[in-house]
Amino acid sequence: MGVQEKARTIIQPRLLKGFRDSLPASEIPKKAIIATLEALFSSYGFVPIDTPALEYTEVLLGKGGGETDKQIFHFQDNGGREVAMRFDLTVPFARFLALHLNELPLPFKRFHINKVWRGENPQKGRYREFIQCDFDIVGADNAEADYEILSVMDASFAAMGVEGVNFHLAHRGLFSQMLAHLGIGEHNTEILRTVDKLRKIGRDEVKIELTALLASQEKALDILSYIDKEDGDESFLATLERLERLSGGESEHSRRMRSIHGYLASATIADRFILDPSITRGLDYYTGLVYETFLEALPHYGSVCSGGRYNDLAGLYTKQHLPGVGSSIGLDRLMSALEELESPIVRAGSSADVAIIDIRDRFTQCDRAARLLRQAGLAVSVYLGEKKIGAQYKWVEEQTIRYALLSDDEGTFTVKDLVDKRTWTQLSGEDAVTTIKKERI
Amino acid sequence: MGVQEKARTIIQPRLLKGFRDSLPASEIPKKAIIATLEALFSSYGFVPIDTPALEYTEVLLGKGGGETDKQIFHFQDNGGREVAMRFDLTVPFARFLALHLNELPLPFKRFHINKVWRGENPQKGRYREFIQCDFDIVGADNAEADYEILSVMDASFAAMGVEGVNFHLAHRGLFSQMLAHLGIGEHNTEILRTVDKLRKIGRDEVKIELTALLASQEKALDILSYIDKEDGDESFLATLERLERLSGGESEHSRRMRSIHGYLASATIADRFILDPSITRGLDYYTGLVYETFLEALPHYGSVCSGGRYNDLAGLYTKQHLPGVGSSIGLDRLMSALEELESPIVRAGSSADVAIIDIRDRFTQCDRAARLLRQAGLAVSVYLGEKKIGAQYKWVEEQTIRYALLSDDEGTFTVKDLVDKRTWTQLSGEDAVTTIKKERI
Numbered sequence: 029m030g031v032q033e034k035a036r037t038i039i040q041p042r043l044l045k046g047f048r049d050s051l052p053a054s055e056i057p058k059k060a061i062i063a064t065l066e067a068l069f070s071s072y073g074f075v076p077i078d079t080p081a082l083e084y085t086e087v088l089l090g091k092g093g094g095e096t097d098k099q100i101f102h103f104q105d106n107g108g109r110e111v112a113m114r115f116d117l118t119v120p121f122a123r124f125l126a127l128h129l130n131e132l133p134l135p136f137k138r139f140h141i142n143k144v145w146r147g148e149n150p151q152k153g154r155y156r157e158f159i160q161c162d163f164d165i166v167g168a169d170n171a172e173a174d175y176e177i178l179s180v181m182d183a184s185f186a187a188m189g190v191e192g193v194n195f196h197l198a199h200r201g202l203f204s205q206m207l208a209h210l211g212i213g214e215h216n217t218e219i220l221r222t223v224d225k226l227r228k229i230g231r232d233e234v235k236i237e238l239t240a241l242l243a244s245q246e247k248a249l250d251i252l253s254y255i256d257k258e259d260g261d262e263s264f265l266a267t268l269e270r271l272e273r274l275s276g277g278e279s280e281h282s283r284r285m286r287s288i289h290g291y292l293a294s295a296t297i298a299d300r301f302i303l304d305p306s307i308t309r310g311l312d313y314y315t316g317l318v319y320e321t322f323l324e325a326l327p328h329y330g331s332v333c334s335g336g337r338y339n340d341l342a343g344l345y346t347k348q349h350l351p352g353v354g355s356s357i358g359l360d361r362l363m364s365a366l367e368e369l370e371s372p373i374v375r376a377g378s379s380a381d382v383a384i385i386d387i388r389d390r391f392t393q394c395d396r397a398a399r400l401l402r403q404a405g406l407a408v409s410v411y412l413g414e415k416k417i418g419a420q421y422k423w424v425e426e427q428t429i430r431y432a433l434l435s436d437d438e439g440t441f442t443v444k445d446l447v448d449k450r451t452w453t454q455l456s457g458e459d460a461v462t463t464i465k466k467e468r469i
Numbered sequence: 470m471g472v473q474e475k476a477r478t479i480i481q482p483r484l485l486k487g488f489r490d491s492l493p494a495s496e497i498p499k500k501a502i503i504a505t506l507e508a509l510f511s512s513y514g515f516v517p518i519d520t521p522a523l524e525y526t527e528v529l530l531g532k533g534g535g536e537t538d539k540q541i542f543h544f545q546d547n548g549g550r551e552v553a554m555r556f557d558l559t560v561p562f563a564r565f566l567a568l569h570l571n572e573l574p575l576p577f578k579r580f581h582i583n584k585v586w587r588g589e590n591p592q593k594g595r596y597r598e599f600i601q602c603d604f605d606i607v608g609a610d611n612a613e614a615d616y617e618i619l620s621v622m623d624a625s626f627a628a629m630g631v632e633g634v635n636f637h638l639a640h641r642g643l644f645s646q647m648l649a650h651l652g653i654g655e656h657n658t659e660i661l662r663t664v665d666k667l668r669k670i671g672r673d674e675v676k677i678e679l680t681a682l683l684a685s686q687e688k689a690l691d692i693l694s695y696i697d698k699e700d701g702d703e704s705f706l707a708t709l710e711r712l713e714r715l716s717g718g719e720s721e722h723s724r725r726m727r728s729i730h731g732y733l734a735s736a737t738i739a740d741r742f743i744l745d746p747s748i749t750r751g752l753d754y755y756t757g758l759v760y761e762t763f764l765e766a767l768p769h770y771g772s773v774c775s776g777g778r779y780n781d782l783a784g785l786y787t788k789q790h791l792p793g794v795g796s797s798i799g800l801d802r803l804m805s806a807l808e809e810l811e812s813p814i815v816r817a818g819s820s821a822d823v824a825i826i827d828i829r830d831r832f833t834q835c836d837r838a839a840r841l842l843r844q845a846g847l848a849v850s851v852y853l854g855e856k857k858i859g860a861q862y863k864w865v866e867e868q869t870i871r872y873a874l875l876s877d878d879e880g881t882f883t884v885k886d887l888v889d890k891r892t893w894t895q896l897s898g899e900d901a902v903t904t905i906k907k908e909r910i
Contacts, residue, residue, distance in 0.1 A: 039531045041567035041786035044523055044552060049565055051572060052516035052579070059507070059517055066500070071843050073821035073850020073870075075493035076500055080598050081522065081554075081584060082485055082542070090480045101523070103544030106588045111485060113522075124490055126482035131492060133867040135854045137820075138493070143522060147547045157521050168853040172832050176853060294833045295840065345482035379578075380514035391613050392735045395620075399736065402512050409514020412609040412617060413576045426574040429514075 046149075046156030057374040058159075058363060061188060062141055064373065065161060065357075068187045069139040072180050074163055077138050079120040081145075085110040088119050090344040099148045113145040117162040117356070118341075125166060126345030134167035141359070155360065164354030166341065171287035174317045174337060175295075177353045178288070181321065181333055182297050184357070188373055190366065192324035196304035197288075199281050200314050200336070203305065206254050206275035212247055223255060224310040227330065250274075255306040264289050267303040284316065315339045317353065329365050333357045378428040380409040382464060385420040390435040397433060397441060397457045404461045431464050487590075487597030498815040499600075499804060502629060503582055505814065506602060506798075509628045510580040513621050515604055518579050520561040522586075526551040529560050531785040540589045554586040558603040558797070559782075566607060567786030575608035582800070596801065605795030607782065612728035615758045615778060616736075618794045619729070622762065622774055623738050625798070629814055631807065633765035637745035638729075640722050641755050641777070644746065647695050647716035653688055664696060665751040668771065691715075696747040705730050708744040725757065756780045758794065770806050774798045819869040821850040823905060826861040831876040838874060838882060838898045845902045872905050 043049065050058065066076070085102045089112070102112035114120050117140045125132070141161040148156070163180060165173045178195060185193045203220070207213045222237045229237075231252065238248035254274045257267060268289070272282045285303070292298040309318040316337035323329060335355035342350045366374045382401055386394045394410060401408045409429065411420050424432050424446065432444045436453055441460045443452045445467060452463050484490065491499065507517070526543045530553070543553035555561050558581045566573070582602040589595070604621060606614045619636060626634045644661070648654045663678045672693065679689035695715045698708060709730070713723045726744070733739035750759040757778035764770060776796035783791045807815045823842055827835045835851060842849045850870065852861050865873050865887065873885045877894055882901045884893045886908060893904050 038788065039528060039785050041528065041564045041783075042525065043521065043568070044525060044546075044550065045548070047521035047523060049521070049569065050517075050519035051569060052518060055517040055519055063504070070821075071848045073824070073848060073868075075820045076496040077493060078491035078496055080484065080488035080490070081586065082488060082598070084483065084485060087480060087482065098547065101544075101546060103542075105485075105542060106539065107486070109485065123482045127484070128490065128492060133820075133864050135852070135864075137850065145522070157523070165853060170853065172836075172851070173853045175836075176851065291833065291836065295836065342482075344480050347479065379516045379574075380511075383514070392732065395613075395616075395732065395736065407512045407514060409578065410613070410617065411576070412606060412611065412614045423574050423576075427514075 044156070046154075048155060048157070052379065054363070057366075058359070060373055061359065061363065061366075062161075064187050065141065065184055066139070068184050069163055069180065072137070072176070072183075074137040074139045074180070077121075077124065077140050078142060079114065079117075079124055079140070081113055081143070082111050083114060083120065083123070085112040087123055087345075088112045088114060090119070099146050101145050101147055115146050116144050117142065117160050118354075121162065121164065122342040123345050125342040125350055126348075129346065129348065129350075135173065136166045137164070138166075139163040158361075159359040161357040161359050162354060163356075164352050166350050166352035166354075168353075169316075169337075169339065169351035171284050171291065173353050174284070174288050175291035177335070177355055178292065178301065178319070179295060179297065181319075181355055182300060184333075185321075188366070189371060190323070190369070193300060194322050194324060195301045195319055196307045196322065197285070197301055197317060197319045198303070198305050198307040199285055199317055200308065201281040201316050202271055202275055202279070202285070203254075203308065205279055205281060206271070207251075209274070209276040210247055210250055212242055215241060219251065220308045221310050223251070223306065224308045226255070226306050257304065257306075264298065264301065264303045267305070271303075271305060281316070288317065309334065309336055313338045313341065319355070323365060323369070325369055326365050329361065332362050332365055378430070380407040380427070380429050381468070382406055382408045382431040382433055383424040383427070383429040384408060384410045384433045385417075385424065386411060386435065387415060387417050387420065388435055389415070390438075393435050393439065394433075397435075397460060400457045400461050401433075401464065404465060406461075406464065431467075433460055433464075485597070487595075489596060489598070493820065495804070498807075499800070501814055502800065502804065502807075503602075505628050506582065506625055507580070509625050510604055510621065513578070513617070513624075515578040515580045515621070518562075518565065518581050519583060520555065520558075520565055520581070522554055522584070523552050524555060524561065524564070526553040528564055528786075529553045529555060531560070540587050542586050542588055556587050557585050558583065558601050559795075562603065562605065563783040564786050566783040566791055567789075570787065570789065570791075576614065577607045578605070579607075580604040599802075600800040602798040602800050603795060604797075605793050607791050607793035607795075609794075610757075610778075610780065610792035612725050612732065615725070615729050615794050616732035618776070618796055619733065619742065619760070620736060620738065622760075622796055623741060625774075626762075629807070630812060631764070631810070634741060635763050635765060636742045636760055637748045637763065638726070638742055638758060638760045639744070639746050639748040640726050640758055641749065642722040642757055643712055643716055643720070643726070644695070644749065646720055646722060647712070648692075650715070650717040651688055651691055653683055656682060660692065661749045662751050664692070664747065665749045667696070667747050698745065698747075705739065705742065705744045708746070712744075712746060722757070729758065750775065750777055754779045754782065760796070764806060764810070766810055767806050770802065773803050773806055819871070821848040821868070821870050822909070823847055823849045823872045823874055824865040824868070824870040825849060825851045825874045826858075826865065827852060827876065828856060828858050828861065829876050830856070831879075834876050834880065835874075838876075838901060841898045841902050842874075842905070845906060847902075847905065872908075874901055874905075 100112050100115045105111050144160050145157050226234050235248050239245045272278050292301050307320050314336040318336035320331035321333035337353040339351045340349050341352050384394045384398050398408045398410050430447050434442045436442045441455045443460050443463050541553050541556045546552050585601050586598050667675050676689050680686045713719050733742050748761050755777040759777035761772035762774035778794040780792045781790050782793050825835045825839050839849045839851050871888050875883045877883045881895045884901050884904050
């Protein structure tokens with residue numbers, strides 16, 4: 029038979045630290061979420077792309093540098109090339125744009141949902157392999173494109189059936205203008221990084237850090253007064269007017285924010301969008317609108333969808349300026365949030381609508397019923413193991429399949445609803461289909 | 470604005486040899502094929518799983534050895550672990566089964582569609598990163614499970630709209646029995662490997678190699694007479710009877726093949742299945758039924774879907790015997806075959822059903838129409854770039870979007886069918902939706 033029966037050493041079937049298998053109970057809902065998002069993005073004319081898992085290290089690290097190279101998986105391949113596994117979908121997208129610019133319609137709206145890898149030390153809820161979901165509009169620098177990304181974000185959460193979602197918006201240009209107005213524009217980046225830690229370290233600690241950085245408690249307080257929302261119910265436009273005052277008056281940035289708000293209001297979705305000047309996004313490639321997304325029921329999860337406007341994404345790879353605006357969902361984090369919320373979309377899907385079990389050795393008859401049920405649009409799993417009846421029912425229950433179908437006589441079937449404990453007997457194959465279809469409604 | 474305007478070195482946006490980007494024109498049909506296959510597998514009660522891209526090298530190379538380690542991407546990670554990127558989906562599945570056996574229903578029917586990586590030298594149509602699509606039934610050793618895998622294969626090609634598909638079946642046990650009957654059973658593996666090359670090197674070369682191996686032209690001719698189909702139209706059962714004679718009479722193996730054929734006949738799909746004893750599958754873990762799939766219109770493509778029965782897949786990682794039967798589709802190869810066949814499923818999808826262009830700066834009005842159209846189930850892309858009319862129509866045409874919608878007056882729209890060159894004017898938003906929906910049928 030070609031099988032070596034000699035004693036073998038068993039290799040321990042272990043996984044690498046920070047890596048996980050996805051069993052059907054998580055893979056089924058994950059695929060449902062991805063399919064929902066893909067359909068939503070497509071309904072807005074966004075198109076899918078993919079890029080390789082491996083690229084030249086130089087290409088991927090161009091923009092990152094510093095900390096990044098310790099956090100990524102990189103090595104020399106068999107041909108002596110320095111290669112690395114992608115650690116996000118933004119850098120490969122920038123490289124992709126530079127390489128294929130002549131083949132792409134501009135503005136270009138794309139989505140990309142796939143795995144990325146990071147070598148960082150895995151913490152609770154953090155893994156070394158995870159799925160990102162990015163969507164961007166490139167080649168347009170206007171309020172309409174900003175609005176459309178926000179609209180897609182809002183529609184995405186609605187499509188996933190997630191309620192209580194708040195989108196917190198700010199504008200990096202407006203923030204810089206405020207700093208320039210205060211005469212501390214040269215500390216722009218450090219101040220942004222400090223303010224970005226507000227949710228993590230708290231207001232007092234940020235004040236201490238800013239005071240140290242600027243050698244002035246007064247200026248630290250000025251920054252904090254810009255960031256603070258005077259009361260929780262301050263409206264978008266009231267906050268915007270306050271920010272205009274603190275940054276020296278109306279500007280292209282505040283006008284942009286006002287236009288975006290106008291479009292959100294026309295689409296009757298403005299109430300989910302909060303102008304929150306404490307949002308900065310630490311990364312320095314954002315230049316305009318920035319945003320984070322919070323779930324009311326799970327504030328401790330932090331942002332589940334973030335992004336912003338950048339005005340030169342592909343600048344490392346091409347001299348052509350490509351303004352864009354985009355957003356990213358960490359799918360694994362979102363999934364664990366949805367699990368905590370017991371959202372219907374992550375409820376473990378069963379493997380099939382109907383299980384066919386066969387205790388009378390009438391496989392041909394059972395298979396015919398399976399084909400009839402599939403033609404009627406039902407998912408049907410035929411039990412193929414040993415014939416013991418107990419094993420068969422256990423198999424059906426383990427998979428939370430609701431309906432079981434068995435042959436009773438030659439040519440007729442019994443249907444059982446294992447949830448409501450109902451039974452129908454002596455059905456023809458066609459009647460079995462009708463019965464199950466009617467009951468499922 | 471936080472953007473460094475200093476002169477920068479441009480990094481060449483190049484890809485690694487053997488790796489490709491997937492642009493929307495290929496990514497859209499690829500996703501369509503995957504969605505079709507996933508729906509089909511699910512309709513049979515198969516469930517999805519995923520495993521990490523990276524595993525311990527020892528875990529992945531356990532079964533392969535030899536040539537394999539030159540062909541895989543492996544390296545030492547930052548923690549000093551020897552790790553490798555998966556080179557197929559079979560080895561990770563074996564490891565997965567051993568690790569999660571207590572959590573899985575048996576028989577377990579799973580599918581897994583994802584990327585694998587190989588370092589081999591890229592040739593025409595061969596890449597270092599490609600997508601495999603595997604589906605298996607584990608925990609059942611019977612004709613019913615063999616039949617079900619074949620049935621899923623047949624239904625998969627039908628679901629993809631591919632016609633002229635032939636499934637070539639053989640049985641490794643029957644072949645071994647024939648060799649034992651000839652008294653040359655000890656050369657089993659080498660003979661299988663030689664016969665497996667039949668399609669590549671031809672009958673004469675196989676005869677020379679077998680003669681050298683067995684030091685007997687007579688035995689080489691005996692093997693070839695087993696392999697030959699006496700004439701192209703010899704029926705499944707006639708071939709089976711011939712094979713029984715050449716292997717010393719009826720056996721469990723020939724009875725298994727007869728049962729499988731009976732089930733295929735009951736399902737009225739037997740005419741696509743050919744008993745072809747020249748099929749051996751070179752890999753030595755197959756123990757029973759083996760098969761390859763050929764497209765009538767593209768015989769030079771070789772097999773587009775292959776697999777077989779193994780009786781101890783996870784033996785490297787657990788002492789529990791897990792018999793199974795499975796199949797694998799090389800998705801990239803299949804896609805290029807479907808492109809050559811001009812199959813509808815790979816016809817470059819357009820990015821949307823309707824493009825909304827806006828030359829009158831009435832974004833709010835246009836966006837309202839977009840939302841109405843999306844609510845009606847249409848995919849709608851709003852043009853967000855500069856306002857020149859020429860640029861807008863070029864953008865629509867580049868994406869092969871059929872319908873364009875423009876505002877004409879305050880509150881009314883023009884709809885254009887860019888294929889049939891028809892125009893409707895002065896439509897309300899609701900009438901625009903109705904017009905496009907009616908026209909699309």
